[in-house]
Amino acid sequence: MLAVKNLSIRQGDFNLHDINFQIEKGKYVVLMGKTGCGKTTIMEAILGLRKIHSGELLLNGLDISRLKPSERMIGYVPQDGALFSSMDVQSNLGFALRIRKWKKDQIAARVSELADLLGVDYLLSRKISGLSGGERQRIALGRGLAFYPEFLCLDEPLSALDEPTRDEMYELLLKLKKELNITALHVTHSKKDAKILADQIIKIEDGKIV
Amino acid sequence: MNKGDLPEREKGKFRPKRNWPFLLVMGIISSTYILLIVGMMYADLTFTTPGHILEALKSEEIQYATKLSLITCTVTMLLSLVVAIPTGYIMTRYDFPGKRLLDAILDIPIILPPLVIGLSLLILFQTAPGKFIESHVRITYTVYSVVIAQFMVACAFAVRTMNVTFSQINSRQEEVALTLGCSKGQAFWMILLPQTKNGILTAGSLAWARALGEFGPILVFSGATRMRTEVLPTTVFLEMSVGNIEAAVAVSLIMIFAGFGVLMVVRYFGNIGFFKTID
Known part of the structure; x- marks a missing residue:
């Protein structure tokens, strides 16, 4: 469970005050709002990529608001995938495990398990530069899930995809939701994303939760 | 309508x-x-004719100058990269008070007249800390001073190039790496640096080429002693001053070819900054 309590973020002219919401374990929550309303900023604060001014972030009871991003155990799927361009697909998928000093055969097993789950087995030894948008997002998902994170953050993961690819990704995300029982926060401005995926919708307007 | x-x-x-x-x-x-x-x-x-060039190459002084130029330029290039990579990283990935001032300071060697750099170095080594260093290792008028004089200018170009390189790379990949368990150092070595290969190559070549052509600061700070602190630009100067234009041109050609080689490398690999190719 993730609880955001009285979160305030200040950056230049842009301020967010007293953000409060809660995401129950196993729920897929969609955070909606217009471009520039601060929804990505909130996500970055949860991930630890942005300093918070005050407030608490509780992940399963533990206050993570002062932890480094590397210590938070939160998976991250950014908008454009941001796959590691200097590595091939399997190195991307296994990256978090390599950092955790898993043994090679353990990493290989986990990578092939993820590839099965995401339907990307045929891509494993490919370079990043040749991948399609949908393939990139699948790999980004797998990379973020590899280390069994307690929570998953998705930042507009489908916004750059064409309609048919989007529908495939909806199917995949619904399948992951069911099979892995993931707790997730999905930031988007798309009503369709929210309608199809969300267990709960949080809307943000003018820096406030409504 | x-x-x-x-x-x-x-x-x-x-x-x-x-x-x-x-x-x-x-x-x-x-x-x-x-x-x-x-x-x-x-x-x-x-x-000039190939004969002239060959004759110039046979001269012991010119052989020494060529050797010294190649060695000092390479050392300068490596030093410049060692300094430019962390400097560029900090200047593009972090915000801190006084950053604009530091950025301006980093440009000083580019805008300063070369002779002034030489003179300033000479004076620097007359100060108390400078004298302390000199009392242990002789710098002024030695080969070390050649490298320092080259480095002062070449490094500024390497820093600029690395700044452009790093600022053109979105930090998103590094941020993802942090969430996956990386320290900042790991994200730098494993994610950011592999993306800068071409930039490093460009910065290195640029520093090398600048170092090869450096003359003013070397003349003032290192002198122009044959078989000691004579680099190729010094040779051109010395040969011209005694009226040996053929040798001066021959040595110039050696430098032109070396410069062309570097330019080819930069054009081939460097897709950044002011060396951006037209396509």
Whole structure:
């Protein structure tokens, strides 16, 4: 469970005050709002990529608001995938495990398990530069899930995809939701994303939760 | 709006201006400069013969200068990269008070007249800390001073290039790496640095080429002693001052070819900053 309590973020002219919401374990929550309303900023604060001014972030009871991003155990799927361009697909998928000093055969097993789950087995030894948008997002998902994170953050993961690819990704995300029982926060401005995926919708307007 | 809707007076009257006079002027202006560059190279090449170059290469002094130039330029290039990579990283990935001032300071060696850099170095080594260093290792008028003089200028170009390189790389990949368990150092080595290969190559070549052509600071800070602190630009200067133009041109050609080699490397790998290729 993730609880955001009285979160305030200040950056230049842009301020967010007293953000409060809660995401129950196993729920897929969609955070909606217009471009520039601060929804990505909130996500970055949860991930630890942005300093918070005050407030608490509780992940399963533990206050993570002062932890480094590397210590938070939160998976991250950014908008454009941001796959590691200097590595091939399997190195991307296994990256978090390599950092955790898993043994090679353990990493290989986990990578092939993820590839099965995401339907990307045929891509494993490919370079990043040749991948399609949908393939990139699948790999980004797998990379973020590899280390069994307690929570998953998705930042507009489908916004750059064409309609048919989007529908495939909806199917995949619904399948992951069911099979892995993931707790997730999905930031988007798309009503369709929210309608199809969300267990709960949080809307943000003018820096406030409504 | 179709033509029928236009007022009567506009029909058939408007003739757009022709393009060729504009393009002709632009073309003439730019080709003048290109002609000058090519003309210079051509003149150098036809002034001397392969015999002259070979003869120049046989001279012990010139062999020494060539060797010293190659060694010092390479050392300078490596030092410049060692400094430019962390500097560029900090200047592009972090915000802190006084950053604009530091950024301006990093440009000083580029805008300062070369002779002034040499003189300033000479004075620096007359101060108390400078004298302390000199009392342990002799710097002024030695080979070390050649490297320092080259480094002071070349490094500024390497820093600029690395700044451009890092700022063109979105930090998103590094941020993802942090969430996956990386420290900042790991994200730098494993994610960011592999993406900067071409930038590093460009920065290195640029530093090397700058170092090869450096003359003013070396003349002041290292002197122009044959078989000691003589690098190729010093040779050109010394040969010219005794009226041996052939040898001066021959040595110049050696430097031109070396410079061309570097330029090829930069054009081939460098897709950044002011060396951006046209396509």
